[in-house]
Amino acid sequence: MTVSLSTHAETPLEQKRRFEHGGTTMAAGHRVSLKNLSAWYEDQHAVKGVDLDFEPNKVTAIIGPSGCGKSTLLRCINRMHEEIPGTRVEGEVLLDDQALYSDAVDVTAVRRAIGMVFQKPNPFPTMSIFDNVAAGPRLSGTKGGDLRERVERSLRSAALWDEVKDRLNQPGIGLSGGQQQRLCIARAISVEPEVVLMDEPASALDPASTLRIEELVEELKTRYTIVIVTHNMQQAARASDTTAFMLDGELIEAGPTEKIFTKPDDERTERYVSGKFG
Amino acid sequence: MNAVLRPVSKARKRRDLAMRASLGLATALALVPLVLVLGYVAKRGLGAWSWHFFSTDPTGSFLGDPGGIKSAILGTILMVALATAISVPVGVGVALYLTEYGKNSWFAKAVRYFVDVMTGVPSIVFGLFVFIVLILSGGVGGYAGWKGSVALSLLMLPVVTRSAEVVLLLVPHTLRESALALGSPRWRMIAKVVLPTALPGLVTGSLLAVARAAGETAPLLFTAAIVNGTSLNLGQRMNSLPVQIFTDVGQAQDRLVARAWGAALTLVVLVLLLTLVARYMSRRSRLT
Numbered sequence: 001m002t003v004s005l006s007t008h009a010e011t012p013l014e015q016k017r018r019f020e021h022g023g024t025t026m027a028a029g030h031r032v033s034l035k036n037l038s039a040w041y042e043d044q045h046a047v048k049g050v051d052l053d054f055e056p057n058k059v060t061a062i063i064g065p066s067g068c069g070k071s072t073l074l075r076c077i078n079r080m081h082e083e084i085p086g087t088r089v090e091g092e093v094l095l096d097d098q099a100l101y102s103d104a105v106d107v108t109a110v111r112r113a114i115g116m117v118f119q120k121p122n123p124f125p126t127m128s129i130f131d132n133v134a135a136g137p138r139l140s141g142t143k144g145g146d147l148r149e150r151v152e153r154s155l156r157s158a159a160l161w162d163e164v165k166d167r168l169n170q171p172g173i174g175l176s177g178g179q180q181q182r183l184c185i186a187r188a189i190s191v192e193p194e195v196v197l198m199d200e201p202a203s204a205l206d207p208a209s210t211l212r213i214e215e216l217v218e219e220l221k222t223r224y225t226i227v228i229v230t231h232n233m234q235q236a237a238r239a240s241d242t243t244a245f246m247l248d249g250e251l252i253e254a255g256p257t258e259k260i261f262t263k264p265d266d267e268r269t270e271r272y273v274s275g276k277f278g
Numbered sequence: 279m280n281a282v283l284r285p286v287s288k289a290r291k292r293r294d295l296a297m298r299a300s301l302g303l304a305t306a307l308a309l310v311p312l313v314l315v316l317g318y319v320a321k322r323g324l325g326a327w328s329w330h331f332f333s334t335d336p337t338g339s340f341l342g343d344p345g346g347i348k349s350a351i352l353g354t355i356l357m358v359a360l361a362t363a364i365s366v367p368v369g370v371g372v373a374l375y376l377t378e379y380g381k382n383s384w385f386a387k388a389v390r391y392f393v394d395v396m397t398g399v400p401s402i403v404f405g406l407f408v409f410i411v412l413i414l415s416g417g418v419g420g421y422a423g424w425k426g427s428v429a430l431s432l433l434m435l436p437v438v439t440r441s442a443e444v445v446l447l448l449v450p451h452t453l454r455e456s457a458l459a460l461g462s463p464r465w466r467m468i469a470k471v472v473l474p475t476a477l478p479g480l481v482t483g484s485l486l487a488v489a490r491a492a493g494e495t496a497p498l499l500f501t502a503a504i505v506n507g508t509s510l511n512l513g514q515r516m517n518s519l520p521v522q523i524f525t526d527v528g529q530a531q532d533r534l535v536a537r538a539w540g541a542a543l544t545l546v547v548l549v550l551l552l553t554l555v556a557r558y559m560s561r562r563s564r565l566t
Binding site: 108110120126138 | 381382450452453455456457458460461462463466470471474475477
């Protein structure tokens with residue numbers, strides 16, 4: 001199965017197949033590869049020539065001190081970096097073998113295929129719980145399939161259905177912080193993406209909600225390729241399969257999480273994971 | 279003596295008291311004319327109010343019944359409504375361009391600058407402009423209600439634009455980002471997320487512009503002109519409250535001056551109602 005990033009709309013059959021496939025069975029995941037990726041804000045070189053692969057059906061954590069470029073790196077993957085005026089990207093991001101920055105690729109198609117969850121829960125304030133999740137297909141223009149069913153499935157996947165099923169018409173901002181963040185996860189996966197990016201998704205939440213999000217990440221990886229940026233090393237250790245350590249815009253080291261946290265190759269990684277700086 | 283919590287000196291306490299007193303005095307002074315104006319308008323205006331006052335047109339006859347202000351009320355409502363229909367979509371459109379597309383480009387900066395300049399243009403200039411372009415040029419006939427609306431809409435445009443831009447900038451950037459991150463085209467993000475979130479604020483800003491336009495005389499004097507009878511046709515001359523007040527006050531008859539007071543009170547109440555609605559809407563707003 002390949003992901004369609006061309007600007008032409010999917011046929012209903014294609015869509016149905018993708019929808020059912022993504023929704024009910026364990027999908028063969030998709031690999032994201034960064035090739036010599038650099039990103040700038042004006043003159044500030046925030047990401048410096050990073051080569052990194054994100055494996056299918058794995059959770060990759062990106063750790064590093066504040067300002068090391070980990071969020072910028074994440075935002076390059078779904079081309080959100082370019083939304084900020086004065087920014088620039090060089091190098092390549094590949095989804096399987098398709099170059100996301102090629103001229104033939106439509107940016108909205110990239111973002112449909114690669115969903116994102118932000119640091120602070122940000123449900124749309126004018127919308128109900130139902131409409132917040134339905135906003136995924138509505139805003140991205142994804143048609144086909146029963147909307148109600150899709151909303152329910154997304155809420156179930158985000159482990160929120162049982163808590164909200166009796167009050168779907170109430171405002172999304174009436175939920176607690178942790179619920180709001182799971183609502184945002186439901187919204188992100190309602191588009192049926194292939195990859196889910198999470199930018200410190202639990203940093204604004206209490207410990208119990210954080211734990212729920214981490215359990216959710218563990219479940220979601222059966223269907224998606226997950227990249228999670230975190231400044232919380234315990235979280236990276238708990239929730240990820242692979243960990244990448246960044247410092248000053250450079251990728252210092254990436255490898256199996258256990259190795260990074262127990263016997264990293266680089267002395268700077270060692271010092272960071274043992275809490276000596278950052 | 280405790281060196282950490284040094285006592286406040288007497289002189290400092292006195293200075294504090296004096297400053298507070300002068301601020302209170304300034305506030306009281308500013309309230310004096312406001313209360314006087316409202317009180318006097320209410321006192322003189324209420325005397326003129328009656329069912330007859332609201333239900334008849336000015337007769338224009340020198341002797342006998344001078345008539346009421348029905349045509350002026352309806353004219354004001356119609357002309358302001360058309361002006362709103364012109365200026366609100368355009369003004370919100372300009373504001374959307376500035377916040378969502380132009381941002382800090384040189385063109386957007388130029389637009390923002392000219393909108394600010396327009397805010398300061400005296401209203402009579404808009405009246406003259408429409409008079410010269412739409413009436414003296416002779417292409418589209420003489421005085422007409424819609425020409426008054428055009429002059430009013432020119433006056434409202436910068437107010438609507440500026441207030442809409444402020445409100446749109448209040449919409450959290452994270453909402454735009456999360457809509458775009460879902461794969462939404464920019465126009466759909468604006469239509470489904472930005473505009474609904476900003477709606478109460480947009481309505482408030484527009485209502486304040488409406489209130490401002492409802493009280494303007496100068497843009498209407500040489501555009502919609504003066505007429506006695508009720509006209510619901512925007513293609514004809516049209517009466518309005520400010521112009522009715524303007525002409526009545528200049529008359530030598532007490533009855534007409536009394537009608538001016540009644541019309542003035544009507545105008546004040548109309549604007550007050552609009553402002554109350556605007557405040558209610560902005561309180562319902564989720565943006566702070």
